[in-house]
Amino acid sequence: xxxxxxxxxxxxxxxxxxxxxxxxxxxxxxxxxxxxxxxxxxxxxxxxxxxxxxxxxxxxxxxxxxxxxxxxxxxxxxxxxxxxxxxxxxxxxxxxxxxxxxxxxxxxxxxxxxxxxxxxxxxxxxxxxxxxxxxxxxxxxxxxxxxxxxxxxxxxxxxxxxxxxxxxxxxxxxxxxxxxxxxxxxxxxxxxxxxxxxxxxxxxxxxxxxxxxxxxxxxxxxxx
Amino acid sequence: xxxxxxxxxxxxxxxxxxxxxxxxxxxxxxxxxxxxxxxxxxxxxxxxxxxxxxxxxxxxxxxxxxxxxxxxxxxxxxxxxxxxxxxxxxxxxxxxxxxxxxxxxxxxxxxxxxxxxxxxxxxxxxxxxxxxxxxxxxxxxxxxxxxxxxxxxxxxxxxxxxxxxxxxxxxxxxxxxxxxxxxxxxxxxxxxxxxxxxxxxxxxxxxxxxxxxxxxxxxxxxxx
Numbered sequence: 001x002x003x004x005x006x007x008x009x010x011x012x013x014x015x016x017x018x019x020x021x022x023x024x025x026x027x028x029x030x031x032x033x034x035x036x037x038x039x040x041x042x043x044x045x046x047x048x049x050x051x052x053x054x055x056x057x058x059x060x061x062x063x064x065x066x067x068x069x070x071x072x073x074x075x076x077x078x079x080x081x082x083x084x085x086x087x088x089x090x091x092x093x094x095x096x097x098x099x100x101x102x103x104x105x106x107x108x109x110x111x112x113x114x115x116x117x118x119x120x121x122x123x124x125x126x127x128x129x130x131x132x133x134x135x136x137x138x139x140x141x142x143x144x145x146x147x148x149x150x151x152x153x154x155x156x157x158x159x160x161x162x163x164x165x166x167x168x169x170x171x172x173x174x175x176x177x178x179x180x181x182x183x184x185x186x187x188x189x190x191x192x193x194x195x196x197x198x199x200x201x202x203x204x205x206x207x208x209x210x211x212x213x214x215x216x217x218x219x220x221x222x223x224x
Numbered sequence: 225x226x227x228x229x230x231x232x233x234x235x236x237x238x239x240x241x242x243x244x245x246x247x248x249x250x251x252x253x254x255x256x257x258x259x260x261x262x263x264x265x266x267x268x269x270x271x272x273x274x275x276x277x278x279x280x281x282x283x284x285x286x287x288x289x290x291x292x293x294x295x296x297x298x299x300x301x302x303x304x305x306x307x308x309x310x311x312x313x314x315x316x317x318x319x320x321x322x323x324x325x326x327x328x329x330x331x332x333x334x335x336x337x338x339x340x341x342x343x344x345x346x347x348x349x350x351x352x353x354x355x356x357x358x359x360x361x362x363x364x365x366x367x368x369x370x371x372x373x374x375x376x377x378x379x380x381x382x383x384x385x386x387x388x389x390x391x392x393x394x395x396x397x398x399x400x401x402x403x404x405x406x407x408x409x410x411x412x413x414x415x416x417x418x419x420x421x422x423x424x425x426x427x428x429x430x431x432x433x434x435x436x437x438x439x440x441x442x443x444x445x446x447x448x
Contacts, residue, residue, distance in 0.1 A: 041266045042350050042379060043371025070351070072377045094381070096320050096351035124378070126266050127294070127320035127349055146370035146393065147267025153296045154348070155266060157318070169370065175396050 004076040007109050010093035012101045017132055020100035024107070024135025028118070034221040035103075035118045036214070037136035039158065041151075042124030044144040045168045045201060047075045049210075050121060051082035052201040056211040057117070058085055061218055064112040066090055067121040068098045075121060086112040097128035100135040117218050126155035138217055140164040145173050149183035152190050159190045164213060170200040228300040231333050234317035236325045241356055244324035248331070248359025252342070258445045259327075259342045260438070261360035263382065265375075266348030268368040269392045269425060271299045273434075274345060275306035276425040280435040281341070282309055285442055288336040290314055291345040292322045299345060310336040321352035324359040341442050350379035362441055364388040369397050373407035376414055383414045388437060394424040 028035050040046045047067075054063050064086040067076040076089035090106050092098055098106075103120065112118075120136060122129045141162045143151055146169060152159040159165065165187050173180070184196055195213065199206035252259050264270045271291075278287050288310040291300040300313035314330050316322055322330075327344065336342070344360060346353045365386045367375055370393060376383045383389065389411050397404070408420055419437065423430035 041348070041371075042375055043265060043368070069378055071380065072374075074374055074377060094351075094355075096349070123351070124265070125320070125349055125351055127318075127347070128352070131318075144267070144370065146368065146396070147265075150296075150298055151266055153298060154293055156295065172370070172396070172399050175399055 004073060004080050004087045004089055006073055006089045006091060007106055008091045008093070009102045009105050011095055011099065015099070015101035017099050017101065020104055021133035021135040024100050024104050025137065027107070028135070032222055033115050033118050034218045035120060035136040037120045037122060037134045037139045038142065039122045039129045039139065039162070040124060040142040041126050041144070041147055044124070044142045044147065046121055046124070046142050047078050048201045049142055049166065049168055049199060050119060051079050052207055053210050053214065054079065054083040054085055056207060057214055058083060060215060061116040062114055063117045063119065064110070064115045065119045065121060066106050066110060068092055068123045070094050070123070092123065096123060096125045097132050098122060098134060099132040103134045117214065126151070126158045130158040130161050137221055138163045140166065142166045142168045144169040145176050145178045149179050149186060152183070152186035156190045159187055159194070162191065162194055164195045164197060166210060167196065167198045168200070170198045170205050171202045228297060228304050228311045228313050230297055230313045230315060231330055232315045232317070233326045233329050235319055235323065239323070239325035241323050241325065244328055245357035245359040248324050248328050249361065251331070252359070256446055257339045257342050258442045259344060259360040261344045261346060261358045261363045262366065263346045263353045263363065263386070264348060264366040265350050265368070265371055268348070268366045268371065270345055270348070270366050271302050272425045273366055273390065273392055273423060274343060275303050276431055277434050277438065278303065278307040278309055280431060281438055282307060284439060285340040286338055287341045287343065288334070288339045289343045289345060290330050290334060292316055292347045294318050294347070316347065320347060320349045321356050322346060322358060323356040327358045341438065350375070350382045354382040354385050361445055362387045364390065366390045366392045368393045369400050369402045373403050373410060376407070376410035380414045383411055383418070386415065386418055388419045388421060390434060391420065391422045392424070394422045394429050395426045
């Protein structure tokens with residue numbers, strides 16, 4: 001614990017986020033690095049699910065992780081402990097999001113070399129992170145069973161910007177009033193193209209499919 | 225469903241929040257109304273727990289509820305259906321918080337009369353709502369077991385501004401790796417004075433204590 005590097009990165013209020021996001025993608029495209037932005041509520045199981053999927057793909061891809069939090073380093077430490085991949089913790093000065101300018105500075109300071117897949121574990125929040133293009137190639141979110149099947153209706157922007165919605169903690173579905181068909185229909189009403197994938201890091205449900213989607217996305221990005 | 229009034233209230237960026245918060249409290253003090261601000265993550269069970277506690281106290285106090293969300297009216301509808309108390313839905317224009325100026329305008333438009341207890345169900349978010357004094361007399365938060373015992377370490381400001389931390393969904397504690405002593409110790413490290421109360425709206429655990437705390441707080445406010 002406490003062994004990963006911590007970078008303090010605060011917001012540059014003068015930056016043009018859309019322009020910075022294009023620059024981030026352009027820089028990463030030249031390096032052959034695919035950036036995956038992962039968003040969710042606090043406590044949705046992001047760190048656990050990411051650690052599990054990293055262990056399924058780390059022999060096939062060079063993976064690194066940047067974790068964003070307000071002031072703790074728990075998540076970057078946990079991923080580093082569970083997977084051994086290079087991880088850094090970004091402290092964002094108490095903001096509820098990370099933007100492209102902050103992502104750019106984090107990537108520049110993170111000296112991980114020849115990375116195929118860089119995962120940005122965003123701050124736990126269903127409002128602000130959806131408003132900022134971080135420069136990622138794909139956005140995904142993790143939406144956990146205990147949060148309830150109505151969340152897409154309450155946080156529509158978040159569900160609208162994601163390429164994949166993982167429904168996590170499926171091992172607890174029998175203990176909650178969670179209607180999977182209603183959840184899927186609520187997501188589809190906002191984002192008809194999103195891939196919806198029920199997962200459980202505990203039982204392994206859906207984890208091979210999640211790993212396969214990541215491998216396909218990174219390989220497709222490399223071919224371009 | 226869909227029967228509660230919806231008020232659109234957007235941020236007044238020119239307002240002095242601390243000054244407005246004092247004005248809100250002063251106005252409510254003159255009316256004898258106690259304002260309780262309730263914060264949490266998305267999906268922590270706020271609406272369910274509040275509906276259950278309102279049913280325990282509504283014969284003793286005149287209760288009303290203002291629910292803040294981005295664009296849905298699910299929560300105000302649900303509280304209205306489950307309790308019958310006057311409820312309104314505030315749409316905050318996509319923001320991740322509500323401030324005192326917004327609270328003031330909501331109260332002015334909400335024509336509930338002679339209210340003893342006005343509950344502000346804040347937007348589901350552990351970052352932004354903690355940064356704004358809404359003008360409430362007390363702040364509480366609901367922190368659910370599935371979110372994990374480390375959340376106080378990750379969202380310290382939220383835990384520091386609350387008078388009471390309710391640990392909700394206690395009926396699911398056996399299904400999660402949730403260490404109650406660690407959770408309490410993490411809260412205590414940030415806020416040694418917070419009342420910590422484990423609850424379950426499903427089994428009723430802790431609900432009488434939660435109701436008693438509300439009644440005591442409202443009565444103490446009336447005596448001042």
